[in-house]
Amino acid sequence: MFKRILIANRGEIAVRIIRACKELGIETVAVFSTADKDAMHVKLADLKVCIGPPPAAKSYLNIESILSAAILKKCDAIHPGYGFLAENPEFEKICNQNNIKFIGPPADVISLSGNKSKAIEVMNQNKIPIIPGSNGNIKNIKDALIIAKKIGYPVILKASFGGGGKGMRICNNPKELESLYQISKSESLSSFGADHVYIEKYIIRPRHVEVQIVADNYGNIFCVGQRECSIQRRHQKLIEEAPPINVSFKTLRLIKEFAIRAAESIGYKNLGTIEFLVDKNENFYFIEINSRIQVEHPVTEITTGLDLIKFQILIAAGEKLTNLSNEIKPFGSAIEFRINAEDPDDNFKPSPGKISECIFPGGPGIRVDTHIYKDYIVPPYYDSLLAKLIIWGCSRIEAINRAKRALDEFKIEGIKTTIPFYKKLIKNQNFIQGNLHTHFIEEEFGV
Numbered sequence: 212m213f214k215r216i217l218i219a220n221r222g223e224i225a226v227r228i229i230r231a232c233k234e235l236g237i238e239t240v241a242v243f244s245t246a247d248k249d250a251m252h253v254k255l256a257d258l259k260v261c262i263g264p265p266p267a268a269k270s271y272l273n274i275e276s277i278l279s280a281a282i283l284k285k286c287d288a289i290h291p292g293y294g295f296l297a298e299n300p301e302f303e304k305i306c307n308q309n310n311i312k313f314i315g316p317p318a319d320v321i322s323l324s325g326n327k328s329k330a331i332e333v334m335n336q337n338k339i340p341i342i343p344g345s346n347g348n349i350k351n352i353k354d355a356l357i358i359a360k361k362i363g364y365p366v367i368l369k370a371s372f373g374g375g376g377k378g379m380r381i382c383n384n385p386k387e388l389e390s391l392y393q394i395s396k397s398e399s400l401s402s403f404g405a406d407h408v409y410i411e412k413y414i415i416r417p418r419h420v421e422v423q424i425v426a427d428n429y430g431n432i433f434c435v436g437q438r439e440c441s442i443q444r445r446h447q448k449l450i451e452e453a454p455p456i457n458v459s460f461k462t463l464r465l466i467k468e469f470a471i472r473a474a475e476s477i478g479y480k481n482l483g484t485i486e487f488l489v490d491k492n493e494n495f496y497f498i499e500i501n502s503r504i505q506v507e508h509p510v511t512e513i514t515t516g517l518d519l520i521k522f523q524i525l526i527a528a529g530e531k532l533t534n535l536s537n538e539i540k541p542f543g544s545a546i547e548f549r550i551n552a553e554d555p556d557d558n559f560k561p562s563p564g565k566i567s568e569c570i571f572p573g574g575p576g577i578r579v580d581t582h583i584y585k586d587y588i589v590p591p592y593y594d595s596l597l598a599k600l601i602i603w604g605c606s607r608i609e610a611i612n613r614a615k616r617a618l619d620e621f622k623i624e625g626i627k628t629t630i631p632f633y634k635k636l637i638k639n640q641n642f643i644q645g646n647l648h649t650h651f652i653e654e655e656f657g658v
């Protein structure tokens with residue numbers, strides 16, 4: 212087992228990882244930028260190292276600085292959390308070269324997951340359902356037009372190395388495809404350093420369902436839960452649930468089986484997520500693999516009782532998964548609300564600054580994953596996630612009623628947050644009934 216882990220991250224996830232390490236009896240090293248000297252993760256860790264100035268490129272993305280800290284403090288592993296270096300295959304390799312275990316999948320798995328068009332090709336070869344489309348990169352506009360004609364409009368262009376909706380364009384006819392093809396390519400190049408794009412049939416109002424995979428280094432691969440993640444705004448998830456609502460048990464079972472097959476086919480190791488789009492007829496399609504721990508992992512944790520961060524650490528340390536099975540059934544219903552430092556009345560504009568009052572909800576079925584405290588100053592340099600409010604209920608309706616109560620108890624003053632938006636959202640009849648799809652926020656709230 213590891214003796215000392217460096218946490219190459221900040222915010223709530225750094226705190227979450229430190230907690231798992233402490234319970235495993237592992238020492239923790241926090242790294243921090245000068246903007247984060249008063250941050251919670253720095254206060255909670257056993258040791259701390261300043262790794263640079265506020266901009267992430269000079270601190271939390273600075274491989275030399277982070278690796279030097281790990282070597283200086285004699286760490287035997289690094290946990291990257293999510294974002295920053297979590298999906299950088301070069302970072303995994305450099306850690307290995309320095310005899311420091313990267314807590315995550317090997318570089319080849321990270322690379323394949325990051326190359327979405329390649330991952331789709333591989334999945335197609337392994338008979339995982341994919342969306343009709345180019346099944347790989349498109350070579351030129353001529354090919355794009357031929358494929359689009361075959362699959363029918365609307366189609367969607369996507370960046371092979373994309374994320375966050377960048378490079379993504381919906382095309383309703385050949386004329387739009389011709390003009391948006393170039394725009395998609397140049398946006399991909401400037402955002403991701405490669406202009407590779409692929410094409411798919413555009414699925415109208417799909418649900419986003421994802422499967423949590425846990426895989427050890429000995430070929431044992433399990434599904435430990437499924438999540439509904441359709442409630443998003445501009446490609447940022449706002450609310451996630453477990454288990455998915457209004458998708459039949461039969462379809463969920465099939466998705467789970469395909470996800471396990473998908474992970475097996477690429478020799479997946481450690482924790483990962485296989486993402487699917489599900490249409491109104493419950494046809495489902497693989498879209499991508501996430502090779503990191505995800506923000507929304509707690510909804511799976513509280514419906515299964517598992518500690519997914521501990522699994523990441525134990526698997527990286529070479530432990531075998533013996534007491535897991537694919538028959539894990541979620542117990543009850545969980546909903547996570549991402550509480551962001553944003554003003555929902557001003558286009559969700561970031562709202563950094565000093566937190567003058569901070570009261571967390573509590574009581575049965577409530578979990579708050581956060582790094583904030585009274586008088587903490589939210590810096591303007593990083594993502595706006597302040598806290599995750601995770602609610603558990605025996606039923607989804609109990610969870611929703613409990614969420615109402617918890618959102619009312621939750622007080623964050625001094626800055627704007629998304630709490631008022633969620634208070635409105637959970638009164639929405641389509642939300643309550645579980646009529647969810649990826650354009651829900653846009654259609655119901657016009658934001």
Ligand code: MV4
Binds near residue numbers: 412
């Ligand atoms: C799609 C889609 C419809 N059809 N793919 C994939 C990544 C995620 N961030 C958004 N993704 C989508 N992929 C096909 N073939 C719909 C989405 C999608 C979306 C698309 C355009 C504008 C907003 C969207 C919000 C959620 C999902």
